[in-house]
Amino acid sequence: MKTLSLPTFFPDATYASIHSLPFHDVAEKLEGIVVTTLHMQLIGITELLLKINNEGSNLDINYRSLANLRDDMVILSDSGGFQVLSLIHKHKLGKVTEEGAIFKLPDSPKKKHLLTPELSQDIQHAIGSDIRVVLDVPLMGNEDRKTTTEAMERTTRWAARAKEQYNKHTANNKGEVVSTPHSLSFSRPLLCAVVQGGNDPELRKESGAQLSAIGFDLYGFGGWPLDEKGFFNTKIAEAFVNSLPAGSITYGMGVGTPDDIAISHKIGMTIFDCVIPTRNARHGSLFVTKGNGEKAGETFDLVRIGAQRYETDLSPIDKDCDCPVCKNYTRAYLRFLQKKKNPVGYTLASLHNVWWYMNFVKSLR
RNA sequence: CCAGAGGUAGCUCAAUGGUAGAGCAGGAGACUGUAAAUCUCUUGGUUAGGGGUUCAAGUCCCUUCCUCUGGA
Numbered sequence: 001m002k003t004l005s006l007p008t009f010f011p012d013a014t015y016a017s018i019h020s021l022p023f024h025d026v027a028e029k030l031e032g033i034v035v036t037t038l039h040m041q042l043i044g045i046t047e048l049l050l051k052i053n054n055e056g057s058n059l060d061i062n063y064r065s066l067a068n069l070r071d072d073m074v075i076l077s078d079s080g081g082f083q084v085l086s087l088i089h090k091h092k093l094g095k096v097t098e099e100g101a102i103f104k105l106p107d108s109p110k111k112k113h114l115l116t117p118e119l120s121q122d123i124q125h126a127i128g129s130d131i132r133v134v135l136d137v138p139l140m141g142n143e144d145r146k147t148t149t150e151a152m153e154r155t156t157r158w159a160a161r162a163k164e165q166y167n168k169h170t171a172n173n174k175g176e177v178v179s180t181p182h183s184l185s186f187s188r189p190l191l192c193a194v195v196q197g198g199n200d201p202e203l204r205k206e207s208g209a210q211l212s213a214i215g216f217d218l219y220g221f222g223g224w225p226l227d228e229k230g231f232f233n234t235k236i237a238e239a240f241v242n243s244l245p246a247g248s249i250t251y252g253m254g255v256g257t258p259d260d261i262a263i264s265h266k267i268g269m270t271i272f273d274c275v276i277p278t279r280n281a282r283h284g285s286l287f288v289t290k291g292n293g294e295k296a297g298e299t300f301d302l303v304r305i306g307a308q309r310y311e312t313d314l315s316p317i318d319k320d321c322d323c324p325v326c327k328n329y330t331r332a333y334l335r336f337l338q339k340k341k342n343p344v345g346y347t348l349a350s351l352h353n354v355w356w357y358m359n360f361v362k363s364l365r
Numbered sequence: 366c367c368a369g370a371g372g373u374a375g376c377u378c379a380a381u382g383g384u385a386g387a388g389c390a391g392g393a394g395a396c397u398g399u400a401a402a403u404c405u406c407u408u409g410g411u412u413a414g415g416g417g418u419u420c421a422a423g424u425c426c427c428u429u430c431c432u433c434u435g436g437a
Contacts, residue, residue: 014399034398082398091400105400133398194398225397232397253398260397275399282402283395308392339391346402 002072002130003185006270009261009361010034010076011278011354016045016067019278020346021354023067025324029358030073032130034273035063037123038080038103038115046126062128076273077129079120079162081136081194082254085224089139096137098154117158121165129189133220134162136194140224141233148198155196155222156210163214166191177217179249181270182365186217192251194222201239208243218249221269225255232260234267241268258287258360259297265364277357281349284338287356288318300360303331305349310335323355 010032011018018026018033040046045063052061064075084101087093094103100116117135124132135158137151166189175188193216197203211219221240227233232255241250251271252264261272277287284306286293293301303310303317313331325334325348337345 012399015401019399020402036398039399076398078398083400085398086400093400136398138398220398222398230395230397251398256397274397276397279399279401279403280396283404285396304394306393341402343402 001185001187002074003183004031004074004271005362005365006180006182006184007261007265007361007364008032008271009357010074010271010273011357012036012273012275014275015039015043016063018354019350020282020343021278021350022347023069025347025351026354026358027070029355030070031358032074032076033069034076034078035127035129036078036080036082037120037127037133038083038113040077040127041080041115041119041123042105042113046123049126064128074131075127075129076131076192076271077124077127077133078253079117079124079133079135079194080115081120081133081138081222084136085138085140096154098157100158101135101137117162118165121162121169125166125169125189130186131190131192131218132166133192134159134194134216136196136222138194138196138223139198141199141236142228143198145200145203148196148200148203152196152198152203152207153210155194155207156214159193159211159216160214163191163193163216179247184249184270190217192216192218192220194220194253195240195243196222197239197243198223199227199233199236201236204236204239205243208240212244212248218251218271219244220251220253221255221264222253225252225260232256232263234263237264237269238267257297258300258357261361262299262364272361277353278350281353282346284349286317286334286349287353287360289320292318292320305331305335306338307335317352318356321352321356321359323352325349325352325355 008031013033014036016035049061053059084096087103088096088101093105100114103113120135136155139148139151170189178185193211195204195207195211197207221237225233250269252269254274255261255264255272256274257276284304286303286305288301288303290301293303296302310331315331316326317331318326334348
């Protein structure tokens with residue numbers, strides 16, 4: 001039985017590790033991580049696991065034991081659906097058919113990677129993740145109604161196929177799921193559907209209805225969470241939550257800034273993941289407690305550590321943060337490492353941001 | 366001392382005698398189910414000093430200074 005206190009935030013470990021940040025550095029704070037199926041498939045970690053287990057005659061090594069992750073830490077595997085948006089729709093590196101998503105990547109131009117809803121489940125099962133996501137067709141939100149409707153309805157069909165495959169994997173894995181607004185306990189892998197419908201509240205409502213009619217353990221807020229101006233799309237987020245039966249467990253996929261998480265939680269979402277704390281750390285944006293940095297949002301300030309004003313600043317990044325970076329290093333040193341593009345700087349910055357995010361989300365409970 | 370090659374932005378270097386530029390560094394932004402350790406924007410110049418030729422000189426000529434490479 002695993003239990004998550006809600007709300008919770010999972011840093012993204014897309015390529016089987018949190019970018020620039022060893023798991024053990026944040027182990028005590030980590031409640032879960034998000035790995036991505038497509039990249040897992042492409043770098044062949046499922047093949048590696050198979051090889052290790054075959055050579056060792058049923059060692060039963062899975063991703064968790066290989067990466068030495070705590071038993072109670074939740075592994076959420078993404079389906080590869082977001083890459084349909086970022087690679088296929090945005091960068092035209094493939095196409096989507098009814099069968100699945102076909103990725104044609106520059107590193108292997110002659111090879112087509114077909115990711116079906118079933119294969120995505122197979123990979124997620126091989127990884128041994130605790131929360132699995134159905135392959136979906138996300139859009140940016142500015143497409144016409146016809147395109148949005150088709151993507152939404154295909155997402156529903158794919159979700160049904162994914163559930164069928166998931167059932168094959170977990171047929172004998174009976175277990176209970178207990179959820180309240182403040183906690184989620186489960187003793188079997190969970191399956192998450194993804195609500196689409198773009199920026200159209202009616203289509204969001206329809207998507208939620210179609211998916212909940214099939215029945216899933218939890219539901220993701222799919223698509224692109226921002227509006228045309230780059231602000232968090234609160235109206236559509238509300239349409240998403242309202243499209244589901246009361247008490248549904250909701251997952252804000254790729255949400256977001258601390259402000260976005262706070263508002264999403266207020267609306268009713270409880271599970272979050274985002275690349276912001278790690279990516280922005282590498283790019284020099286460090287999250288700090290309100291009042292301890294440059295004014296940025298309603299719930300947080302920023303220290304853009306590369307800025308000249310921190311060149312000789314001997315104070316910690318955030319005097320109210322209890323992370324190892326704030327307890328041991330100065331802004332001046334962090335700035336120096338950042339400006340020199342020193343990988344250790346990226347690691348320390350990521351450690352701070354992830355730690356700070358975990359504290360922030362905990363403060364919403 | 367002699368010969369050759371040089372001296373242009375903080376650095377490395379471009380620029381037929383015709384509006385002095387780039388990369389990096391420096392500065393400022395952005396980042397939302399990771400196509401990245403990324404992207405965008407941007408400040409810097411008496412072209413080593415002085416003189417000359419020319420409508421016009423970083424560019425040609427003279428001179429001084431400095432650097433590098435050979436030679437004695």
